[in-house]
Amino acid sequence: MTRTTKPRLILASLVSGVICGLGLWVTQASAETTLRLAHASSPDSLINKAIEKFAAEVADTTKGSVKIQIFPNAQLGDEGPIADGVGAGAIDIGLGGAVDAIDPRLNVLSLPFLFRDADNVHKFLDSEQGQKVQRLGEDRGYLMLGVLDSGFRQFATSKAIVTPADLAGVKIRTPPNPVILATMKELGALAESIPFGQVYTALQSHVVAAVEPEMRDYYDSKWYEVVKNLSISNYIWTANWWYMNKDKFETLTPDEQAAVKKSASDTVAWYRSELTATYAETQKKLEAKGVTVTTVDTTPFVALVKPVYDKFSSEWGADLVSAVKQAATSN
Template sequence: MKNLRNVMITITSVLGLSVLVAFISNGQSVQSNDEIILRFGHGAAESNERHLAIMRFKELVEEESNGKIKVHVYPNEQLGSEAEMIESVTLNDLQMVAASAYSQYNQRMSVFELPYLFNSYEEAWEVLDGEVGEKVAEPLLEDNLRVMAYFENGFRHVTSNKPIESPEDLKGLNIRTPEFPLSLSTFEALGANPTPMAFGELYMALQQGTVDAQENPVANTYASKFQEVQDYLNFTGHQYMPLPAAISEEFWQSLSPELQEIVKTNAQKAAQYHRDLIVKNEEKMVKELQEDGMKVVRPPKEDFREKTKGVYESFKKEHGDELVDQILEQVENH
C-alpha cells in the first residue's frame, strides 16, 4: 500500500542498515545471513513513553536472542498512520505494530472503550491479560494479526475552558473526539456535540475556538501543551483505551518456538513497563500542568455513568451480551 515496500527500502538505506539484504513477504522472515529483522512501527514521538517501552522490547529481544533477532523501531508514524501500519502487518509487509485502530478488522476490540467500564488501571490490566483479552483478540488471526500484549493508552479526560462537574456542563459543548464509534456515542449520550478531527489540527482548533474542548489521556494533553489553550483538566475518566501490539502471524509462524517465546515474553514485559511508566509519570505531568495554570476538577462519576448506559445497550444489541457481562463480572470480583 502506497508503495510501502519501497518506502521501507529507502528508510533502511538512509539509516545505513546494511544488514538488510532481502525483503521477503509471503510468510517468510526478513533475513540477512543468520539475522532475522523485525520491524516495529508505532505512532508516538521518540519522547513518548510508548517509544521508550518499545525500545525496551528491542533491547530485551536482541539480548535474549543473542542477536539472532534485530528489532528496527519506526516511531512517529514514519511508516504511515496507525490504520496503514496495521494493514501493512496484515499484508506481512511490516512485522509488528502498536496501535489502536483494529476495529476495522474486529469491531469487538472496541469493547474495552465502553464508557466507565473500568475504575482503575489494575482492573483493566487484569481483564486484558486474562481470558477476555485473548478471546477478543482471537478473531484478528483471520487477518494475519496476532496480539502479543496490550500496551497502554490510559484513561481519557476532558479539557475545557469551564469546569465540568456534571453531565449538564457538557450539554451543547463542541468537543473534539477521535472518529471512533464509541467515543462519538458516549459524548452524544452526555449531551455534547462530538466533533472528529485529526489530532494534528486540534491545538489550532482549540486556540481559534473551532471546538470548545477535547478529551485525551493526561500524557497527550501534557505533550501537546493544551494547558496553553485550555483552562481546566477535568478527570472525567469516561473511557479507557488499551494499545494492542500485534505481530504478523505469517512472520510469527516462521520463527522457531524458542524465538517465539522470546518475542512474546518480552512484548508482555515491555507492555507492563509501558503501563508502569504511564502511571508513574501521570502524577508528575498533572502537577506541571497545574504549575502552568491549569485547574484540576475531579467530578463524581455516578451521573456520567448513568447517562451513558444506553451505549452499553447499543453495543450489546450489535455484539451480544456475553463479552460485556463477562468483563463486568470480572471487574466486580476484582
C-alpha cells in the first residue's frame, strides 16, 4: 500500500460513515409524520381542549412517530374552507359543521326535533345507522374520525319564546344551514344568514331581533348583553364533524392508524363526559348576567315542521331520512 492510498482509504471510510449517518437521519426523519389539524373554535373552547387531548394521546401512543399540529380559531379558514382543504389534501384533519364538500346528506342529523337530548344523540351515533351516516363522505376521500357535539340550538330574543306565534315575522339570525333555513320558514320566522362575527352588531343595531344559538356560543359571544331571554327548545342538534383526508390516513402504518382511531374514540368519550357539567356551568353564568332561561313546550313547534322532512326526503332520499328518524326514535 502506497502512502497516498492509505489516506484515500481513510477518507473514503469517513465519507461512507457520514453518508450512512445521513441515511439513518433521513430514515428517522421520514418516520415522523406531522398532521395539520384545523378548526374554527377558540383556543379556550371545549373543542380545542379535546383536540389537545387527542394530540397528546397520539404522540404518546405512537412514541412520537405521529404528531398533531393544531390550528384553532379559523387560522386556516372558516369551516367551509377547512372541509375543502381536507378534501384537497392541504389540511390533514378538520372539524366543523360545514359538510357540503364531504356529503350534504350529513345534514340529516340536523333535522328539527330529531333528538330528545344529548344521550339520545350519542346512542344514535354509536348505533349501526349512526355509523352508516358517518361513512357517507368516504367516496369523496374523507374518513370520519368521530363526531363532537356542536350542541342543541335554542331561541334567544328580547322576550321569551313560548309558542310558534312568538316567532312569527321575527327577523332571526341563522347560519347558512339549509335545514335551519327551511325550519325557520315553517315556524314563521324571517331568517337572515349573517356571519358569526357580525351577530352582536346585528342584534345591537336591530338588523335582527333574535338568534338561535347553541348555549355556549350565546355566552362566549356575549349576545346575552343584547337579547336577555334564552328559551330552551333543543329544536335542532348540530355536529362538529371530525374528519381526515382518507389518502393521508392510508399513508400511516397500521399501528399508527390504530393509534389515531383509538385516540379519537377516547377523545369523543371524554368530550361527551364533559358536556353536562359544561352546560350547567354556562347556564349559571348566564343567569348571573341577568338572562332569563325558560323551557319551551315543543309540541306545537313539532307539528309545524313536517314539510322540512318532506323537503329533504326528496333531496337526500326518503329511505335515508326514514332510517335515521326511526333509529333516533328507538334510542
